[in-house]
Amino acid sequence: MKISTIQYKRCDLVKVVGRIDGHTAPDLEKAFAEIINGDKSGIVFDMAEVDFISSRGLWVLLETQKACKKKQGKLALANVPEDMLESLDLAGVKHFVEIYTDVAAAVGSF
């Protein structure tokens, strides 16, 4: 799993390439925590090149949303692969996190 971050004015854009599972989810959690512990509380997570995300990874998204909301910010998702939408729904992510069709729309929501 590769993680990259781009800083925008109102939010940071995090992109992952690869699998998010029990082995790699802690690294993603750390990347999000570094942003929230800094001076930002807005994160766009670009999932275009995420091959797989397990419940552990979905839980990282929910915990990150909790932390962002505490700082009056939010986490927003972009480019969620079609096959993953059902699991995002079942795990509650669709209920608590905004999902945008592309990065421009997600960044524009801040």
Place this chain on the structure above:
Amino acid sequence: MPTRTFPGRFRCLPEIGDFVTRIARQAGLDSAQVYAVQLAVDEACTNIIEHGYGDEGRGEIVCSCDSTDEGITIMIKDWGQRFDPHGIPEPDYDIPLDELRPRGAGVFLMNKLMDEVAFEFDSVEGNTLTMKKRR
């Protein structure tokens, strides 16, 4: 039935995923169904490592997959602690986000994503999880 044995370690999860994905594709499942199978198996194996064995490197996971007339059947065997799959509550999302806890998310996903999920616990022969996904 094609069978592979994996060490109970998180780093083996991608390999287990590749093994079941290959057979799910051969069984003619569509892309969303293949993803559902991959996710259910990953959740099952993560639970075995984390809760059944209690940590990494404490036991093996034996995974068998078969392409059937209906779709795919997967059997996962381990020798860890048993648990009560019926004692896990369904998640409720009509609560404030702050009150949400991750308990039982893996088993909940397995039950929702697969057409059949059956647990058999045996302290001598080992535990067997059988899951089926129809086309």
